[in-house]
Amino acid sequence: MKSDIVRCVNIDWLEIYAFEDNSRYPMNAEYFREHGYIVHERDYGTRVYSEMFTIEDKQGHMFLEVRRNPQSGSSEFTGLSELSVHLRLVNRACYADNPVRDLGEFMLEHGYIYQRIFRIDVCYDFLRFDSGDDPEKFLRRYLEKKYSKVNQCKVRAIGSDSWASFDWESVSWGAPTSMVGTKMYNKTKELKATGMKKPWIVQAWFESGLIDDPLNLPDVWRIEFSLKSSAKNWIVIEDSDSKRSKKRAIPHTPELFDGRDRLMQRFQDLAHHYFHFKVVEHLQKANSGRESNLVRKDACRDKRLFDFNRSTEFYKIGALAPESIPNKDDDILLRHLNRYRQLHADMNIRNAIDIIIDNLDRDKLRRLTPNGYAAEIDKIRLAIATRTGWKYEKVVEVAEEVYKLIEQKEIW
Numbered sequence: 001m002k003s004d005i006v007r008c009v010n011i012d013w014l015e016i017y018a019f020e021d022n023s024r025y026p027m028n029a030e031y032f033r034e035h036g037y038i039v040h041e042r043d044y045g046t047r048v049y050s051e052m053f054t055i056e057d058k059q060g061h062m063f064l065e066v067r068r069n070p071q072s073g074s075s076e077f078t079g080l081s082e083l084s085v086h087l088r089l090v091n092r093a094c095y096a097d098n099p100v101r102d103l104g105e106f107m108l109e110h111g112y113i114y115q116r117i118f119r120i121d122v123c124y125d126f127l128r129f130d131s132g133d134d135p136e137k138f139l140r141r142y143l144e145k146k147y148s149k150v151n152q153c154k155v156r157a158i159g160s161d162s163w164a165s166f167d168w169e170s171v172s173w174g175a176p177t178s179m180v181g182t183k184m185y186n187k188t189k190e191l192k193a194t195g196m197k198k199p200w201i202v203q204a205w206f207e208s209g210l211i212d213d214p215l216n217l218p219d220v221w222r223i224e225f226s227l228k229s230s231a232k233n234w235i236v237i238e239d240s241d242s243k244r245s246k247k248r249a250i251p252h253t254p255e256l257f258d259g260r261d262r263l264m265q266r267f268q269d270l271a272h273h274y275f276h277f278k279v280v281e282h283l284q285k286a287n288s289g290r291e292s293n294l295v296r297k298d299a300c301r302d303k304r305l306f307d308f309n310r311s312t313e314f315y316k317i318g319a320l321a322p323e324s325i326p327n328k329d330d331d332i333l334l335r336h337l338n339r340y341r342q343l344h345a346d347m348n349i350r351n352a353i354d355i356i357i358d359n360l361d362r363d364k365l366r367r368l369t370p371n372g373y374a375a376e377i378d379k380i381r382l383a384i385a386t387r388t389g390w391k392y393e394k395v396v397e398v399a400e401e402v403y404k405l406i407e408q409k410e411i412w
Helices: 029-034 099-109 135-143 187-193 199-208 260-274 328-343 347-359 362-367 377-388 392-407
Strands: 008-019 039-041 049-056 062-070 084-089 113-126 147-149 155-161 166-173 180-186 221-228 234-241 244-251 277-279
Touching: 008 099, 008 199, 008 260, 029 039, 029 049, 062 099, 084 099, 113 199, 113 260, 135 147, 135 166, 135 180, 180 187, 180 260, 187 199, 221 260, 328 347, 347 392
Parallel strands: none
Antiparallel strands: 008 084, 008 113, 039 049, 049 062, 062 084, 113 221, 147 277, 155 166, 166 180, 180 221, 234 244
């Protein structure tokens, strides 16, 4: 039995507080235009900063949001300087192979002086826990008090009230002022509810092997830790056990999140403290002198969810899916596929085209891939293999033929 497990772990938010290089000040929108960037300015700023704009990367995708020029200028009360700036990667850029490195290189190129991580969200996407537990059933049992969380007693739950029961979609732990916020929710439902506007997330699921078919998404769940620190290079981890409580500080610098192996280690560290549950147990014999017949929390057994002792395999993202695509391409490809199918006598080709038409809608597939159809032969192979039961050699042969026809524009 293979011991490796592919972990789909990513950064979902990365925001840095920094100072502008005094010799280049002001590093406003015009500064970046002069350095060859395309800049999108907002007509108004924020409550704190008077300027806000977004910079495109060299491939023409949104890359970085810049908030600068404090409304109050330099102020001891706010702690801001006229050089203060917030740099936030847009969500798509967070799903690149190494967003920490990408942001660091940008800051180095333009002389930004790093101060601290303002906020970073570490997320882990999965179908089932390592223990085999179904995520939705786990949340239901937790809310029915079958399990109890060791840390973070503040709880917020969102769901729908059906006739028979509540269907829970999201549970959050931690106070708004906490340095660490924890959330578990159905990411598939969230994406569908917002019109699938983040195809790079589905791409990450597909590239990691978490899902097989990007067009028929299963319920993918997410555990997300949001780290917000007003401290410069540390963040507080809180341990609480029954009546005892202790705190310890851990370093909180970008280097700790540099690469998926380190990112996974940070998730493990956080899960150990902030996703730790106990099985609620009852005393076998009620004690009339006790207010409750429950066993003390520290004496209850742990609810095992993850097996971090297994070796972990990490995936690599080559190029991210684009933000959007022209809708007219969808109808063009499907129309030509249908026309070509009617003219072709080879049943293998006809069957392969049927599979592509039925299961690989052009709009959705292209949104999940960086290079469109021409370079996505692996996706074609996967679609054919999962729906025909053919031997691998035949799948490769037919997929190659379909690929050639697309490249030769006989289909396209």
